[in-house]
Amino acid sequence: MEELIRAYWFPLYAFVRRQGNSPQQAEDLTQGFFTHLLENKGLTTVDRSKGKFRSFLLAALKNFAADQRDKAHAAKRGGNRQVISLDAIEAEVHYAKELADTMTPERLFERSWAIAVLNQVVLRLEREYVERGKSAAFQALRHLLDGQADGQFHAEIAGQLGMTEGAVRVMAHRMRRRYRELLRDEIMQTVADAELVDDEIRYLLQCL
Amino acid sequence: MTEQEKCTKCGSPLPSSVRGGLCPACLFNRGLETNTVGYTDDAQAEAAKRWTPPTVEQLAPLFPELDILELIGRGGMGAVYKACEKQLDRLVALKILPPEIGREEAFAQRFAREAQAMAKLGHTNIVTIHSFGQRSAGELAAGGDLYFFIMEYVDGLSLRQLLDAGTVSPKEALAIVPRICDALQYAHDRGIVHRDIKPENILLNRQGQVKIADFGLAKLVGLSAAGAASPTAASAETGSPGAPGVTQAGENVMGTPQYMAPEQIERPRAVDHRADIYSLGVVFYQMLTGELPKGGSGKEFEPPSRKVLIDVRLDEVVLRALEREPARRYQQVSELRTQVETIVGTSPEGAAGDNPPRKGVADIDVDLQWNTWRKRWHKRIPIVGVRDGKRGIHWPGLLMWLIFAGIVLGVMGIAGANWQAVAVIGLALAGVLALGILRAWAMPIDQLTQLESSPIRDDASPRMSRLAVIGALWAQFAFIAFVLMFMGYTIAAGQYHQGPDFFQMLAVLLGGIGLTAPFGTTICGAVGIAQIRHSAGRIYGLGLALFDALLFPLLILDGLISAGCYLGLHEVFDYRGPIQTVGAGTMQAVRHLSDTWVALVVLAIVIPLNWFVIRRAWRAAKRPAGQTADQRMPPNTAPQSPTLSPADG
Numbered sequence: 001m002e003e004l005i006r007a008y009w010f011p012l013y014a015f016v017r018r019q020g021n022s023p024q025q026a027e028d029l030t031q032g033f034f035t036h037l038l039e040n041k042g043l044t045t046v047d048r049s050k051g052k053f054r055s056f057l058l059a060a061l062k063n064f065a066a067d068q069r070d071k072a073h074a075a076k077r078g079g080n081r082q083v084i085s086l087d088a089i090e091a092e093v094h095y096a097k098e099l100a101d102t103m104t105p106e107r108l109f110e111r112s113w114a115i116a117v118l119n120q121v122v123l124r125l126e127r128e129y130v131e132r133g134k135s136a137a138f139q140a141l142r143h144l145l146d147g148q149a150d151g152q153f154h155a156e157i158a159g160q161l162g163m164t165e166g167a168v169r170v171m172a173h174r175m176r177r178r179y180r181e182l183l184r185d186e187i188m189q190t191v192a193d194a195e196l197v198d199d200e201i202r203y204l205l206q207c208l
Numbered sequence: 209m210t211e212q213e214k215c216t217k218c219g220s221p222l223p224s225s226v227r228g229g230l231c232p233a234c235l236f237n238r239g240l241e242t243n244t245v246g247y248t249d250d251a252q253a254e255a256a257k258r259w260t261p262p263t264v265e266q267l268a269p270l271f272p273e274l275d276i277l278e279l280i281g282r283g284g285m286g287a288v289y290k291a292c293e294k295q296l297d298r299l300v301a302l303k304i305l306p307p308e309i310g311r312e313e314a315f316a317q318r319f320a321r322e323a324q325a326m327a328k329l330g331h332t333n334i335v336t337i338h339s340f341g342q343r344s345a346g347e348l349a350a351g352g353d354l355y356f357f358i359m360e361y362v363d364g365l366s367l368r369q370l371l372d373a374g375t376v377s378p379k380e381a382l383a384i385v386p387r388i389c390d391a392l393q394y395a396h397d398r399g400i401v402h403r404d405i406k407p408e409n410i411l412l413n414r415q416g417q418v419k420i421a422d423f424g425l426a427k428l429v430g431l432s433a434a435g436a437a438s439p440t441a442a443s444a445e446t447g448s449p450g451a452p453g454v455t456q457a458g459e460n461v462m463g464t465p466q467y468m469a470p471e472q473i474e475r476p477r478a479v480d481h482r483a484d485i486y487s488l489g490v491v492f493y494q495m496l497t498g499e500l501p502k503g504g505s506g507k508e509f510e511p512p513s514r515k516v517l518i519d520v521r522l523d524e525v526v527l528r529a530l531e532r533e534p535a536r537r538y539q540q541v542s543e544l545r546t547q548v549e550t551i552v553g554t555s556p557e558g559a560a561g562d563n564p565p566r567k568g569v570a571d572i573d574v575d576l577q578w579n580t581w582r583k584r585w586h587k588r589i590p591i592v593g594v595r596d597g598k599r600g601i602h603w604p605g606l607l608m609w610l611i612f613a614g615i616v617l618g619v620m621g622i623a624g625a626n627w628q629a630v631a632v633i634g635l636a637l638a639g640v641l642a643l644g645i646l647r648a649w650a651m652p653i654d655q656l657t658q659l660e661s662s663p664i665r666d667d668a669s670p671r672m673s674r675l676a677v678i679g680a681l682w683a684q685f686a687f688i689a690f691v692l693m694f695m696g697y698t699i700a701a702g703q704y705h706q707g708p709d710f711f712q713m714l715a716v717l718l719g720g721i722g723l724t725a726p727f728g729t730t731i732c733g734a735v736g737i738a739q740i741r742h743s744a745g746r747i748y749g750l751g752l753a754l755f756d757a758l759l760f761p762l763l764i765l766d767g768l769i770s771a772g773c774y775l776g777l778h779e780v781f782d783y784r785g786p787i788q789t790v791g792a793g794t795m796q797a798v799r800h801l802s803d804t805w806v807a808l809v810v811l812a813i814v815i816p817l818n819w820f821v822i823r824r825a826w827r828a829a830k831r832p833a834g835q836t837a838d839q840r841m842p843p844n845t846a847p848q849s850p851t852l853s854p855a856d857g
Contacts, residue, residue: 115226118235122227146215146234176238183239202474205236208220 004189005034007120011112012061013091018105019065023092033064052200053190054113058106107207114204121183125175137161137171144172145179220465233465261287261304262348270343270354274302285422285429290361299361300338307349309429310342319355322428325400326357333391335411335421336360359421364413371407371494378518381495382552384410387418388488389545396481396541400424403479405487406467407494466490466500470532482534485541489529496522501530521551591641592648599649613637618714673740673749679732679756682725689722726760733757737829754829758822766814773810774803 009030017026037060103111122142129138140157154172158165187197213222215231226232264276267289274291281288286305293300309315319342327337338358345354367384370376376384388410395402402409404426411419465473469486472479493501493509496516501509511523525547531537538544591605616637620630733756740747 114236115223115232118230118232119227122230143228143230145228146230146238179235180239183235187239201236201239205233205473206470208223208232208236 005037007123008057008113008116009034010091010094011109011116012057014095014112015058015061015105015109016065017095018103018108023095027091029065029068032068033061036064052196054110058109110204110207114207117183117186117204121179121186124182124186125179128178129175138175141168141172141175145176237465264289266348267302267304270345270348271302271356274300274358276302285425291358293358299363301335301359301361303357303359305355305429307345307352307354310349310352310355315355316342316353318428322424323357325398326424326428329395329398329400329423331391331394333387333418333420334394334423335362335419360419362411362413362419362421364411367407367410367412367491367495370412371498374498376495376498378496378516381492382522382548384412384418384495385488385492385548386545388420388491389541389548391418391420392481392484392488392541393545395423396484401427401479401481402484402487403427403472404467405484405491407491410491469534471534480534481541482537482539485529485537485544486531486534488541488544489526489537492529493526496526519551519555521555522548525551591645601645609641613641670746670748673736673747673753675732675736675739676749676753676756679729679736680752682721682732683729683756683759685718686722686725686729689718689720689725726764729756730760733759741829750829754822754825758825762818762821766810766818769814769817770810773813774806777806777809 012033013026013030016029017023021029122145126135126138126142129135140160144153154165154168157163158168161168163171183201184197187200191197191200213229214220215222215234220231220233222229222231226235261279261282264278268274268276271291273294275294277290277292279287280290280301286303289302289304291300291302292298319340323337323340327340330336336359338360340355340357342353342355345352348354367376388405392402392405400423402420402423404422405420409421411421413419467487467490469479469483472483490501493499493512496512496518499515511520512518512526513520513523525544529537529544538547591602591609592599613634617630617634620633733753736753737750737757740750740753
C-alpha cells in the first residue's frame, strides 16, 4: 500500500497545486493527506469492488483539502512527522514543466496519474532486471519500449552488450512482453476486476 | 508554451515527465488487449517489421504479364510498384502485402472475400482495383504466397505530400472534401467502411481528380478483433490463454492514431461508417488550418475559422464531424457534403479568402430627365439584391434613394415651387422607385448584386459594431432634430407661407426621428454591447455601444435630479423671506445665488452618480461573456466536493 502511495503522490501534489496552493502548502497538504489515510486506515476499508482507486483517491483528497481549509490550519509540517520522504523540489520542477496552464485540477490529476502509472511500471520492470543482474541490458534496451526506435539500434546494442543481433532482438521482444504484463498488473491493482483493465487503459490514454 | 517533441511513431507530444523520453500513448497502447493482427506469433511480427520489399528484378518473374517499372511506396500495409500491363499497354499500380500476413490460415479466405468486395467499388473518386490474387513466391515469402492487388495507377501526389509541402489552401480543401464525401458515400452504401482515411490514402492526379486508395484494406489486414488470429497458436507463444498475440506491429494495425475515431481505439468491434466521418473531419481540419486538431481528450482545439480566413459556418461542419460520440456526428457523409456545398455556394467570397468579382447588378434605371444624375453616379446603387440565396431589399440603397428624393423635393420647396409641383414630382419619384424594384425583382437571381449574406461577416478580421455606430448617429439626430425643431418653430411662427410649409414638415419629421432617439440609441447600445460581448473579439466598439446605452438614461436621470433638486431645494435656499426688505436688484442676485446653490448640489449628486454608473456598467460589459460564478471566486476556494464514495467513476 505504501508502495502505491509512493508511486502516485505526484498527481495528488499536482492537483493540490493547481487548485491554487503554493508549493509549500501543496506539499503540506499532500503530506497530511497521506498521514490521514494511513492513520485512519482509510485505504484498507475501501470497498474495492465498487470502482476505481484513482477516483476514490481524488475524491478523498478533495474532501481532505476542503476540510483543511475549513479548519483553517496548516497540515502537519514535514520534518519530524514525515511519513514518506517526498522529493518536493523535484515535484515542483515537474509541475512547472507540465504544460498545465489550461487544465483544470482534475484533468491535471488524471494526466499525472496516467504518467505516474507508466513510470511505475517501467520502474518495476527495471527492478526485475536488476535483480537478475541484467541492469546493463535494461538500460540499453529501455528506450525501445514504446516502439519509436524500431530495429535501428539493434546492431549498436549488440555491440554494446557483446551479444548477437538476434539475441538482442529476442531480448527486446521479451522485455516488451513483460512490460505489457506489468502494465496490466499495475492497472489491475487499481481497478475492481480484470475486465475493467482495458477500459482503464483507454481512459488513461485519453487523459494524456 | 515550450516546444514539445513529438513521438516519431504516433505523433503525439512527448511530456517531459515520462522517464527516458518514451511516448505515453504508445506505451499505453501496448497494454491494450485489442491490438490484434494478422500475425500469429511475435517472431513473425518482428520479421514483418524488418521486411524489405522485393526488388523489381525479384518481383518480375512472379508477374509475367506486367512490366514492373519501379517501387513507388512502402508502408505497413505493403509495398506499391508502378507497372505496365503489357497486353493493354496501360499503367497500373501493383500492391503486394507483407508476406507474413499470408501465414495465417484463415487469411486466404478472408482475402478472397474482402478483395472481391473492394474490387466491386467502381467510382471516379476511388482507386479502382483491376485484379487481385496470390502467387507462390518461394523465397520472397518464406515459402508461402505473396498476396497482391493490381490497381489503377494515379499519376500525382498524395494529400500527405501536399500538406507537408504546405500547398493546400482552404479553397482547395473545400473543393477536395466533397469529392472525398462522394467516394465515401458510395462505399458506405455498399457496406464498405474505409477505416483508415488519412492524407496518405488520398491521392490527387494531375488533372486535379481526387482518388481514395486502400478502401477496406485496413480490415483485411486484420484490424478487427474477430477471427484475426488462431487462438491456439497465439497462446502457445505468449503464455496468456486466449489472448491473441500482441505485437509491435503498431503501424499495420493502428494506422495513424491521430486520424482514428475514438471508438476505433476504444471499441473496435463497434466501429461503423461513422468512423470514416471522424477521420474525414480530422483531414478537413488539417487541410484548412495546416495542423491537426489537438488530440488528447478532444475538446481543446480551436475552430478553424479562428486560424484561417473562412466562413464561420464551416466550423460547425468540422466540429460536428469530430464529435466523440458517433451518434452526434453526421450520420451520412452526404449530409456533410451538402452542408459544405451550401456554405460554399451561399458565401459571397466562396467561403474562403479572396473575393471573386461581383456579379451583375440590378439597379434603378433613372431614365427620366435625370440622366445626368445617373451618369454622375458611376457606381450603381442596388436596391434589390441577393442575400442567402433569396431576393431581398438592400436597405442602405433604399435609404440613399429616399434621401435623394428628399433632397430633390427640399430643393424644390426652397426654390419656391408650389405644393402641386412638389406633389407631382414626389409621386413621379415614388413611381420610378416602384418600377425599378419591380423590374429588379423579376430579374433572374444570378444577375442580381450579391448582398451581404449574414449578420456575422465572413471574414475573420475584427470590425466595428454597426449597432453602436447607428446608435451614436441616431443620438446625433436627436440633437440636430432638437435644434431644427426650435428653428422651425420660430420660423413658422414668424412668417407666412402659402400652403404646406416645407420647413415645418421637415422640422416635424426630424423632430420625430429625434424623439425616437432616446429609445433607439439606448436599445442600439444595449444590443450592441451584447453583440460585442458574444462575438469573442470579432466585433469591437464596446465604448461607443456603452455610450449609446447610457447616454439618454443618464441624461434623463440627471434631468430628473436637477428638476427635483430645483423644486425641492429651491425653498431651502430661498433667502427671500428674511431679506424681503431689500430691493429688486438684490432679489435677482439672490435668486441667482439660490439657483447657483441648487446647481452645485445637483452637480454634487449627479457627477459621482454618473461616474459610478458608468464604471459599473463598463466592468459588467467587460466581463467575458459566459463566465460562471465559480470562475470569479478566488482560486483557493474549492467547490463543495461530493461525499466520499469509492463508487465515483
